[in-house]
Every structure is written in structure tokens, then in C-alpha cells.
Amino acid sequence: MTLEELAARISALDCVTILTHGHPDGDTAGSGLGLCYYLRSVGKRANVKNSDGFPAMFSYMTEGYEDMDFEEKTVVSVDVADTKLLGSPLEEEYKDRIDLCIDHHFSNRNFAKESYVDGDSCATCLIIFKVLKILGAKPDKRIADCLYTGIATDTGCFMFEGTSPEAHRAAAELKEMGCHAAPINRIMFQIKSRGRILAEQKVISTMRFTDSGEVALITITNDIIDHYSIDRSELDAFAGIPLTVEGVRVGITLKQQAEDPGSYKVSIRTVDTDAAAIAAKFGGGGHIRAAGCTVKGDADYVANVVMQTAAEAL
Numbered sequence: 001m002t003l004e005e006l007a008a009r010i011s012a013l014d015c016v017t018i019l020t021h022g023h024p025d026g027d028t029a030g031s032g033l034g035l036c037y038y039l040r041s042v043g044k045r046a047n048v049k050n051s052d053g054f055p056a057m058f059s060y061m062t063e064g065y066e067d068m069d070f071e072e073k074t075v076v077s078v079d080v081a082d083t084k085l086l087g088s089p090l091e092e093e094y095k096d097r098i099d100l101c102i103d104h105h106f107s108n109r110n111f112a113k114e115s116y117v118d119g120d121s122c123a124t125c126l127i128i129f130k131v132l133k134i135l136g137a138k139p140d141k142r143i144a145d146c147l148y149t150g151i152a153t154d155t156g157c158f159m160f161e162g163t164s165p166e167a168h169r170a171a172a173e174l175k176e177m178g179c180h181a182a183p184i185n186r187i188m189f190q191i192k193s194r195g196r197i198l199a200e201q202k203v204i205s206t207m208r209f210t211d212s213g214e215v216a217l218i219t220i221t222n223d224i225i226d227h228y229s230i231d232r233s234e235l236d237a238f239a240g241i242p243l244t245v246e247g248v249r250v251g252i253t254l255k256q257q258a259e260d261p262g263s264y265k266v267s268i269r270t271v272d273t274d275a276a277a278i279a280a281k282f283g284g285g286g287h288i289r290a291a292g293c294t295v296k297g298d299a300d301y302v303a304n305v306v307m308q309t310a311a312e313a314l
């Protein structure tokens with residue numbers, strides 16, 4: 001399906017349920033709510049669903065949102081690569097009857113009757129932004145806030161290597177439409193819970209290096225997670241910490257598994273080395289700059305073998 005065809009599908013929609021993935025991030029929330037608000041603004045009936053609900057940090061997008069009452073005719077998913085990611089209860093309810101999938105994951109499982117998947121797009125919000133442009137929409141500030149959120153979060157505040165000129169241009173246009181970029185960036189990238197800061201301090205104190213200083217490793221234990229009562233979803237951001245140290249080319253984060261304390265989830269982030277190749281040595285995989293695997297053993301053992309493998313890869 002071309003982008004123009006997608007735009008035509010969207011303009012024909014009414015009585016739509018929009019599905020977003022569980023443990024929602026800024027892109028699935030922004031594209032779901034942004035699309036919903038656009039459809040409502042042109043007199044259509046639309047609702048957005050999420051298995052887990054949207055977290056309080058997204059309240060500037062959800063404020064004033066209320067479910068509409070209508071008989072559902074079409075089901076659309078946004079930023080969902082696999083129906084499993086819908087989580088419970090949406091997965092059971094909708095997995096076999098999604099009409100239109102809009103996504104930017106190369107790994108998309110092609111579960112919908114029709115799909116528009118652009119793996120080169122930085123965010124699903126960027127796809128929605130382009131569709132609204134084709135439709136000649138005049139997004140209000142709240143829609144602009146939604147779309148900006150997904151573009152900013154999926155590009156790591158425009159810092160990831162894959163951040164396209166198109167993403168920057170879209171952000172510029174969204175600013176012209178009145179999106180609140182600075183406060184959104186503050187909420188998405190700066191504000192942390194107090195527990196998280198304290199946990200970070202503890203985790204940073206576990207940091208160790210290879211002799212060359214090019215590989216750094218931190219360890220997150222269940223003790224730390226429990227003691228500071230931080231949400232496991234907040235831990236994803238910890239994987240970026242080792243790479244912030246000058247001279248480090250491979251950053252490794254070990255996370256003890258809640259259900260299996262004798263095993264560690266290993267996140268590998270790299271500056272100029274193939275992270276997926278390192279993860280593959282332990283049966284894992286991923287992307288060239290971000291990959292992961294799971295290794296059994298105690299923290300010292302896992303740290304040693306993974307650091308040694310990373311040092312050899314360099």
C-alpha cells in the first residue's frame with residue numbers, strides 16, 4: 001500500500017477502534033491518540049485502546065479523552081509489530097480481526113487484513129503526520145503534541161543515528177502548529193522518579209571496566225529494583241548509562257531476572273561495533289547498535305564472559 005492509499009483508507013474510516021501496544025511508549029500513544037483526535041475533528045467516531053492504560057506522564061495527550069459510544073466497524077493498530085504486543089486483554093479480543101495495521105517495524109508480522117509498514121520511518125507518528133498532510137488536515141495543538149511525542153521518543157530526542165532529515169522537518173512543522181516541544185522533552189527525557197535516581201546511583205556504583213576502558217558494564221539486581229520500588233519498565237533507560245562514559249565503545253547492562261534470579265538479561269549498546277554479533281555469541285540478537293541476550297550464571301560469571309566477548313569483538 002502506498003502512503004496515498006493509506007491516506008485514502010484513513011479518510012474513509014468511521015466507527016474505528018484504534019489499538020496501541022501494551023506498556024505504551026510515546027510513539028504508540030502519540031500515533032493512536034493523534035489519529036483518534038484527527039478523526040474526531042472531522043466528525044468521525046473513534047476510540048483508542050490500550051491493555052495497560054496510558055501512564056500519567058502522557059496526561060497532556062489523554063486529558064479530556066473519553067470513549068465514544070458507537071458500534072465498531074473497523075479496527076486499526078498503530079506501532080504494533082506483533083499481535084502478542086497488544087497484551088491482555090486486547091490480544092485475545094482483537095488478534096484475528098485487525099483491518100488495518102500502520103507500523104514502522106521491519107519485523108512486523110503482517111497480521112492485519114491490510115498493512116502499511118515503513119521500516120525506514122523513524123516513528124509511526126511520522127507516518128501519521130505525513131498522512132494528515134496528504135489529507136490537508138490542520139492539526140490542532142493537542143494533535144501536534146501527540147505526533148511530536150512519538151517522533152521525539154522514537155529518535156531518542158533526535159539523537160539516534162537513524163534520525164532522518166524528515167523527522168527533523170516534521171518536528172519543525174509540528175512546532176509551527178504549536179506543539180509544546182520543550183515541556184514534552186522535559187517530561188520524556190529529563191524527569192525521573194526519585195526512586196529511579198536513587199536506583200541509578202546504586203547501579204552506577206556497580207560499574208566496572210575492562211583494562212582498556214572501552215567496555216563498561218553495570219548490574220541491576222532484584223534487590224535494587226525491590227528496594228527502590230521502581231517499575232521494571234523504567235529499567236530500559238538504564239541500558240544507555242555505560243555508553244555515556246568517555247572512551248567507552250561497548251556498554252553492557254545486566255538485569256537479574258525476577259522469575260529466574262540465576263539468569264541475567266544482557267543489554268549491549270555500541271558506538272561503532274556490531275552489538276548483534278556480540279549478543280549472537282550467547283544466542284541473542286538485535287540491531288547493530290543495540291542488542292540483547294540472556295545468560296545463565298551468577299552476576300560475576302556473566303559479567304566476565306560478556307565483557308571478555310565484547311573486548312574480543314573490539
Ligand SMILES: [Mn+2]
Binds near residue numbers: 027122123154
Ligand atoms: Mn514506534
